[in-house]
Amino acid sequence: MTEKPDFSAWSCPLPLRSFDQIVMAHGGGGQLSAELVEHLFLPAFGSGAESELLDAADVELPAGSRLVFSTDSYVVRPLFFPGGNIGDLAINGTINDVAMRGAVPLAISAGFILEEGLEMGVLGLVAESMGQASTVAGCPVVTGDTKVVERGKADGLYINTAGVGAIPAGVDIRPSRAQPGDAILVSGTVGDHGVAVMSQREGLEFGTEIRTDSAPLAGLVAAMLAVSREIHVLRDPTRGGVAASLCEIAAAGKVGIEYDETAIPVLDEVAGACSFLGLDPMHIANEGKLVAFVAADHADSVLDAMHEHPLGARAVRIGTVVDAHPGVVAARTRLGATRVVDLPLGEQLPRIC
Numbered sequence: 511m512t513e514k515p516d517f518s519a520w521s522c523p524l525p526l527r528s529f530d531q532i533v534m535a536h537g538g539g540g541q542l543s544a545e546l547v548e549h550l551f552l553p554a555f556g557s558g559a560e561s562e563l564l565d566a567a568d569v570e571l572p573a574g575s576r577l578v579f580s581t582d583s584y585v586v587r588p589l590f591f592p593g594g595n596i597g598d599l600a601i602n603g604t605i606n607d608v609a610m611r612g613a614v615p616l617a618i619s620a621g622f623i624l625e626e627g628l629e630m631g632v633l634g635l636v637a638e639s640m641g642q643a644s645t646v647a648g649c650p651v652v653t654g655d656t657k658v659v660e661r662g663k664a665d666g667l668y669i670n671t672a673g674v675g676a677i678p679a680g681v682d683i684r685p686s687r688a689q690p691g692d693a694i695l696v697s698g699t700v701g702d703h704g705v706a707v708m709s710q711r712e713g714l715e716f717g718t719e720i721r722t723d724s725a726p727l728a729g730l731v732a733a734m735l736a737v738s739r740e741i742h743v744l745r746d747p748t749r750g751g752v753a754a755s756l757c758e759i760a761a762a763g764k765v766g767i768e769y770d771e772t773a774i775p776v777l778d779e780v781a782g783a784c785s786f787l788g789l790d791p792m793h794i795a796n797e798g799k800l801v802a803f804v805a806a807d808h809a810d811s812v813l814d815a816m817h818e819h820p821l822g823a824r825a826v827r828i829g830t831v832v833d834a835h836p837g838v839v840a841a842r843t844r845l846g847a848t849r850v851v852d853l854p855l856g857e858q859l860p861r862i863c
Contacts, residue, residue: 540750540854544758564684568611568677576677578613580604584669587861589632591710593721596669597636601643601651602726603797603863604673606746609728610800612683612735613675615649620671622656625664636667647726649673675728680739687742688763692831693809695802697730697816698723698824699775700752701791703798705783707862716783725798730821734802737815743803746796748863750854753792755801756839757853767839768848769829793854795862803831 535542568576584600601618608615620640624633644651702723709720727746734741743763747755752774760767776784776791784791798821804812809827816822839851 534860535855540754542855543749544853564611568684578608578611578675578677579672580607580674581670581672582607584671584863585665585861586707586863587665588707588711589636589666591707591722592719593706594724595636595639596667597639598643599722599724599797599863600669600671601640601647601649602724603746603748604671605647605649605726605728606797606800608673608675609726609731610683610744610746611675611677612681612731612741612744613677614732615647615673615675615726615728617652618644618649618671618673620651620654620669622654623664623668623670624656624658625666626658626661628666633667636669643726647728649726649728678735681735683741683744685743685745685759685762688759688765688803688831689742689805690765690831690833691806692742692803693806693827694756694767694769694829694831695804695809695813695816695825696752696775696828697727697800697802697822698798699777699780700747700796700799701776701780701784701789701794703796704751704794704859704862705780705789705791708787708859709783711861714783716779716786718779720777720779720783723796723798725821727798727800727821730800730816730819733815733819733822734812737811738804738808740805740808741802741812742805743801745801747799747801748795748797751791751793751795752799752801753790753839753851754853757851759801759803760839761837761853763831764836766832766835766837767829768832768842769839770842772842772844773826773828775824775826789858792851793858795859797863 536546568578582604584596586596586599589596604618605615640651706720706722731744743759745755745759756767774792780791813825816825840848841851842848
């Protein structure tokens with residue numbers, strides 16, 4: 511390819527026209543990420559632009575069964591952090607993307623980009639943690655690839671994964687199914703993972719160790735679906751946190767969303783760290799939590815099922831889908847006022863997944 515794309519022909523050239531090169535915010539899951547996908551990747555890939563933009567694609571097989579296929583890349587720095595490392599994070603994150611379509615994860619592929627000079631012992635620990643995580647989740651790593659780049663080109667190790675899963679009959683989970691009246695549930699405390707990685711990276715201490723919440727959510731999703739098929743939307747709020755997930759769902763479903771800031775569960779130590787650093791836990795990535803949109807008359811039974819599962823023991827209802835202000839997320843503050851929640855340009859803490 512010798513010619514550069516004609517930026518002036520794009521339907522919404524700004525702010526992309528302002529960037530002749532990729533910046534960190536293009537990978538942050540916010541507005542710049544969305545515009546990069548919408549105006550560069552989708553036109554380049556053709557027919558893919560007709561699909562809903564989800565973390566995992568729903569592929570219908572000839573026999574009528576439905577398959578979910580997802581891919582992701584992990585560039586977290588540092589490689590090891592309290593409660594986990596890049597290896598189990600890659601497995602759990604891939605399983606969660608598949609599970610958010612209501613699918614049963616079946617298999618994972620893993621591609622490794624290794625930097626020359628990486629200690630073999632470090633790679634061994636990462637690989638072992640991946641094997642252990644896949645065993646716990648019941649989803650094996652079945653194929654992979656390895657490449658090596660020159661010293662100083664990869665921060666030690668990057669991992670790319672792909673996951674496949676099967677969608678049970680009667681399950682249809684996607685943002686466009688969000689409906690006014692739906693209850694919005696969160697499976698537990700928010701912001702744990704991002705703060706855990708950031709504290710390790712920057713050498714910060716907050717009087718107690720903050721650990722990642724990285725965990726496979728397929729079992730929790732199965733428990734929820736066992737009591738109700740009226741789960742309309744699921745999302746694991748990784749980059750951009752719960753706030754970004756709500757903004758994306760509101761836009762995709764063309765619905766309004768209202769939530770109560772006082773209902774958001776946050777660990778005291780995470781809240782303290784965020785207060786000290788001027789961060790908002792609602793915008794910080796999680797790797798073991800989910801957001802669920804459930805039909806109002808099924809919300810209590812789903813919430814009860816979540817409480818029975820270890821990964822949903824602290825699940826709460828935080829808000830409601832409304833007819834008003836479609837595409838807009840509004841938060842009721844601790845002072846009783848209402849504010850609009852915007853999709854951030856990038857992420858507060860880059861390189862945390």
